[in-house]
Amino acid sequence: MVGLIVQAVEKHPAPEGMAYTYGTAGFRTKAEVLDSVLTRVGLIAALRSRSLKGKWIGVMITASHNPPSDNGVKLVEPMGNMLQEDWEKLSTTMANKATPDDVLEYYREIAETQHINLDAPARVVVARDTRASGARLLGCLVDGLKAAGAEYKDYGFLTTPQLHYMVRCLNTEGQYDSYGTPTEKGYYEKFGAAFKHAMKGKKPSGGLIVDCANGVGGPKLNELIKYLPTKEEGGLDITVINDNVIKPESLNVDCGADYVKTNQRPPPSSKAGPNDRCCSLDGDADRVVYYFKDSSNTFRLLDGDRIATLVASFLGDLVRQAGLADKITIGVVQTAYANGAATKYVEQHLKLNVECTPTGVKYLHHAAEKFDVGVYFEANGHGTVVFSDSTLRRIQKHVPGSLGQKEAWDVLRATVELINQAVGDALSDMLLVELVLAHKHWTVNEWLATYDDLPNRLLKVTVSDRNIFKTTDAERRLVSPPGVQANIDQEVQKVRQGRSFARASGTEDAVRVYAEAATRAEADGLANKVASLVKHAGAV
Numbered sequence: 001m002v003g004l005i006v007q008a009v010e011k012h013p014a015p016e017g018m019a020y021t022y023g024t025a026g027f028r029t030k031a032e033v034l035d036s037v038l039t040r041v042g043l044i045a046a047l048r049s050r051s052l053k054g055k056w057i058g059v060m061i062t063a064s065h066n067p068p069s070d071n072g073v074k075l076v077e078p079m080g081n082m083l084q085e086d087w088e089k090l091s092t093t094m095a096n097k098a099t100p101d102d103v104l105e106y107y108r109e110i111a112e113t114q115h116i117n118l119d120a121p122a123r124v125v126v127a128r129d130t131r132a133s134g135a136r137l138l139g140c141l142v143d144g145l146k147a148a149g150a151e152y153k154d155y156g157f158l159t160t161p162q163l164h165y166m167v168r169c170l171n172t173e174g175q176y177d178s179y180g181t182p183t184e185k186g187y188y189e190k191f192g193a194a195f196k197h198a199m200k201g202k203k204p205s206g207g208l209i210v211d212c213a214n215g216v217g218g219p220k221l222n223e224l225i226k227y228l229p230t231k232e233e234g235g236l237d238i239t240v241i242n243d244n245v246i247k248p249e250s251l252n253v254d255c256g257a258d259y260v261k262t263n264q265r266p267p268p269s270s271k272a273g274p275n276d277r278c279c280s281l282d283g284d285a286d287r288v289v290y291y292f293k294d295s296s297n298t299f300r301l302l303d304g305d306r307i308a309t310l311v312a313s314f315l316g317d318l319v320r321q322a323g324l325a326d327k328i329t330i331g332v333v334q335t336a337y338a339n340g341a342a343t344k345y346v347e348q349h350l351k352l353n354v355e356c357t358p359t360g361v362k363y364l365h366h367a368a369e370k371f372d373v374g375v376y377f378e379a380n381g382h383g384t385v386v387f388s389d390s391t392l393r394r395i396q397k398h399v400p401g402s403l404g405q406k407e408a409w410d411v412l413r414a415t416v417e418l419i420n421q422a423v424g425d426a427l428s429d430m431l432l433v434e435l436v437l438a439h440k441h442w443t444v445n446e447w448l449a450t451y452d453d454l455p456n457r458l459l460k461v462t463v464s465d466r467n468i469f470k471t472t473d474a475e476r477r478l479v480s481p482p483g484v485q486a487n488i489d490q491e492v493q494k495v496r497q498g499r500s501f502a503r504a505s506g507t508e509d510a511v512r513v514y515a516e517a518a519t520r521a522e523a524d525g526l527a528n529k530v531a532s533l534v535k536h537a538g539a540v
C-alpha cells in the first residue's frame, strides 16, 4: 500500500502556490488545478470508510451551478449526509500536503489519531456530473482509491442527490430502515411510485416547463418521466428544456436555477407564455426554483422560501386531517436570507415554529432534524424535509379513525416516500411541489398570492480581508469590525419594515449584503447604504 500511495501521489503532483479548503460545497475551483486534490480525496474517503467499519462513503465530482471550466468534489456520509466537520478539516490538511512523503505521513497520522485499522475494508461509491473535466478527475480519484486499497463502485453520471440516495441505500440494504434499491432504476421506481400513489388520481393543472441548466439533471429527468403516470393517465405534462449535455460548455450558461434566481428572469431560451408554470434546476440538480410570467408579462419568482411554505402548509394539513396533529409538530428552518414576509407567513398564518441558522445546508439539515418534521430550504432553492425516526414510526403505527383520516394518512405516507430525506433533491422537490399544487387545485397564481415578498436586494462587496467580518445570531449581526453593526441598525431604522445584514461569503471572496424593506426604493437605498458601510469598514 505504501508504494502504491507514493506512486499515485507522484502521478498527480500538487500545483505550486495553491491553498485548498474543504468549504460549504467541498473542494471547488478551476478544474485544471484539482487533479492532486482528487487523488488525496480518494485516500481520505478510504480512511473515512475504514473509520466507520467499512460503511459506504460517497464521492461526488461536481461544481453545481459554477461555470463549465470549474469542478469540485465532496464527500458523503453513510446516511447520505454532508461530511462531518472534523473530517472537513482533515480533508483540507490532506489536500494541501505537497510531497508524496508528506501525504503518506499524514495518511498514517489520521489512521493513528482516529484509531483506524488500515487493514479494515474500505468501500466508496463515486459519481460525477457532465463536465468535460469529470472523466480526468475521476481517474485521479480512482488512483487514490486503488492506492488505499478501497473497494469502489462507479455509477458514472448521476445527479448529486442520486449519489446521496445510492450511499444511503447501500448502507441500509436488507435492514429495517432500508432506503431503497441502490440502482438508478431503483431511484426512479421509488420516487415514481410514491408520486403516483400520493397523487391519488388528482389532475395537475396545466403543463410544466423544466429548465435543466444543460446539466446532468436533463437526462435523468428524461429517464424519471418514463416512471411517472403519462399525460393520458392524468399525469404531468412535462416539457424538458436546456437538457443538452453533448455540449458541456453550455452548462449553466444563460440557464439554470442560479441564473434565474440571481438575474430574476427566465432563461432567454424559454418560450413560456403568460402563467405557464416553469422551474429551473441547477447543474447537479440539487436545487430548484419555480417562476412564471403573469398576465401583464411581469416575471414572478417562487423560490426556496415559497417551496418551504407550500410544503409546510401541505404537511400541516395532512397531519391534521389524518388525526395526528397532537402527536407531530412541524418546524420550518430558514437562513437570514429568507424573505421577512415568508417568515411572518409561517409564524402567523401557518402557526409553525421557525428557526434561523447560518448559511449552508449542513446547518439547516441539522436544525431540521430536531423537529418531528423539519422543512428546510435556502431561498436559492436547496432543501428538503426530514422526518425523525419516532415520527416515522408514529405515522406507520397510526390507526385512522375515519375514512377521511385514512385518505389523508395514505397521502401522508406516500409523501414521506416521495421526499429524498438524504439531501435536497431538485427532481424529488419538483414532484413534491407538483403534488401539492394538484392537491390544492392551485395554479402558480394562487401559490404566489399566499403572501407578498418584501422587496429585497442582495449585493456583493469586495474588501481587502473579508475574514474581519464576524457575525453572531445566525449571521444576522456583526460583532466585528467594531461599530459597524450600530451604524447598520441606524440605517435600518430609517426605512419601513427594514432588515439588513452583512456577512462574509463562505464560497466567494466577498462580503454579502442583504436588505429588505416596504418598497423597492427603500430596499435598494438600504442595501446601498449598508454596502458602503461595509466597504468603508473593510478598507482598513
Ligand SMILES: CC(=O)N[C@H]1[C@@H](OP(=O)(O)O)O[C@H](CO)[C@@H](O)[C@@H]1O
Pocket (backbone or CB within 6 Å): 024, 025, 337, 359, 360, 361, 378, 380, 504, 505, 506, 507, 508, 512
Ligand atoms: C446567499 C447565498 O445564496 N449563499 C449561498 C452560497 O453561500 P455563501 O456562503 O453565501 O457564499 O453558496 C452556498 C453553497 O452552495 C449556499 O448554500 C448558500 O445559500
Ligand SMILES: [Mg+2]
Pocket (backbone or CB within 6 Å): 064, 065, 282, 283, 284, 285, 286, 287
Ligand atoms: Mg447544486
